[in-house]
Amino acid sequence: SSGINAEWPLRPGVKSELEAKKEVEVLRNEVSEIQKEMAWYSLHVAAAAACRGSTATGGSGPHGNMVFAKENTESCATQCAKTIYSICDADVSIQGTVGKATSYTDQVGMFYNYGCATAGNTNVKFDEVKADDSAILEGLGIGFYRFCCCRYP
Numbered sequence: 001s002s003g004i005n006a007e008w009p010l011r012p013g014v015k016s017e018l019e020a021k022k023e024v025e026v027l028r029n030e031v032s033e034i035q036k037e038m039a040w041y042s043l044h045v046a047a048a049a050a051c052r053g054s055t056a057t058g059g060s061g062p063h064g065n066m067v068f069a070k071e072n073t074e075s076c077a078t079q080c081a082k083t084i085y086s087i088c089d090a091d092v093s094i095q096g097t098v099g100k101a102t103s104y105t106d107q108v109g110m111f112y113n114y115g116c117a118t119a120g121n122t123n124v125k126f127d128e129v130k131a132d133d134s135a136i137l138e139g140l141g142i143g144f145y146r147f148c149c150c151r152y153p
Helices: 017-054 076-081
Strands: 067-070 087-096 109-113 144-151
Touching: 017 087, 017 109, 017 144, 076 087, 076 144, 109 144
Parallel strands: none
Antiparallel strands: 067 144, 087 109, 087 144
16 A cells, blocks of 8 residues: 555645646646747747847847748848838848856857848748747757848838
């Protein structure tokens, strides 16, 4: 015998071991979803920082500048022109590493600026919109995600 009273709930509202296992599975799924959302959020913040650093003026004008996920077959000049932020400042491609740096010479990320005029690298794996929701967690080391840095005229 385990010494656990089978009639006593594991937690208030949990009436059986089966219910507890189901609750753990629900919590695992919620944590997985939060991990994906935080990973995408972190990538988007990094993209905004990459755009800020890639522009000659650091982003200018009376409006906030925008970052858009880049379509792999289109130039950022064309993509920006489809929005009210019609001026392209950069096409950035970024990738980060997992884990905390332990020295000042650890490589923690990589980047490219393809420029606004061409589609650049058209690998579909670099296209966030076409990626699966979980690709952010599964795609480590596979490739870069690309973004258009667009400005209001």
